[in-house]
Amino acid sequence: MRLTILGRSPASPNPGEACAGYLIEGGNSRVLVDVGPGVVAQLLRRHHPDELDAIVVSHMHADHMLDLVTLRYVYPWRGHPKDQRLRVILPPGSADQVLDLARGAGNPRHFEDAFQLSEHDGSSPLSFDGLSLTPVETVHFIPCWGFRAAGDGRLVGYSADTGPGDAVGTIADGADLFLSEATLRNLDEDAQPPEQRGHLLPEEAGAAARDAGAKRLMLTHLPVDGDGAWARNAASEAYGADAEIAEPARTYEI
Numbered sequence: 001m002r003l004t005i006l007g008r009s010p011a012s013p014n015p016g017e018a019c020a021g022y023l024i025e026g027g028n029s030r031v032l033v034d035v036g037p038g039v040v041a042q043l044l045r046r047h048h049p050d051e052l053d054a055i056v057v058s059h060m061h062a063d064h065m066l067d068l069v070t071l072r073y074v075y076p077w078r079g080h081p082k083d084q085r086l087r088v089i090l091p092p093g094s095a096d097q098v099l100d101l102a103r104g105a106g107n108p109r110h111f112e113d114a115f116q117l118s119e120h121d122g123s124s125p126l127s128f129d130g131l132s133l134t135p136v137e138t139v140h141f142i143p144c145w146g147f148r149a150a151g152d153g154r155l156v157g158y159s160a161d162t163g164p165g166d167a168v169g170t171i172a173d174g175a176d177l178f179l180s181e182a183t184l185r186n187l188d189e190d191a192q193p194p195e196q197r198g199h200l201l202p203e204e205a206g207a208a209a210r211d212a213g214a215k216r217l218m219l220t221h222l223p224v225d226g227d228g229a230w231a232r233n234a235a236s237e238a239y240g241a242d243a244e245i246a247e248p249a250r251t252y253e254i
């Protein structure tokens, strides 16, 4: 199984980096999870989107899906036969938002002539040839699903965006690699009580990975200047082993 980091930025981009975008390859399948601003340009360095089996969107925050608008322009401006359109799998209940996005981009049919849009059901595995992604709902400001991706006898857990809670442990449980957001530098950056939290500190990602028995912890969706030592050190101490920082454009064998 292979994981390629197309973008690791949080919503406010790190200079020169894309927002959330992760290429997961397993079995005979290749799936892009999240397509935030800047991700399409990174994807095209490696693959035409027709080489993807699907795009799966964790949630409808702009830093995870806004480059769907850009992606449309990779295709000629004419309709494609339905069975040749790229599958785009959205979170439950988001179809209207996508239509709004299309209208905002100047054409209500912006997506439908190039993509096969569908929604997952929030819990059933998304099955591809030799690869499956099981959605797990996280704790976030809007409905959001992380994924447990299984293929080639390996398992990658992706937290998407999440505050602390049971979902983090479920996603990380026994994973060969837990790809966790670590967006917060301090708790002042998260929502304040009585609102529920929506992101993790690096040490919270580390503690969750430790408790879940994740074999490898990689931090992403975080502000990085320099080498990210502030996050790596905090996460490693809680994890009890070395945490890694996701590196843009790098492919990891899992």
Ligand SMILES: [Zn+2]
Pocket: 059, 061, 140, 161
């Ligand atoms: Zn979000």
Ligand SMILES: [Zn+2]
Pocket: 010, 011, 020, 061, 063, 064, 161, 221
């Ligand atoms: Zn985000």
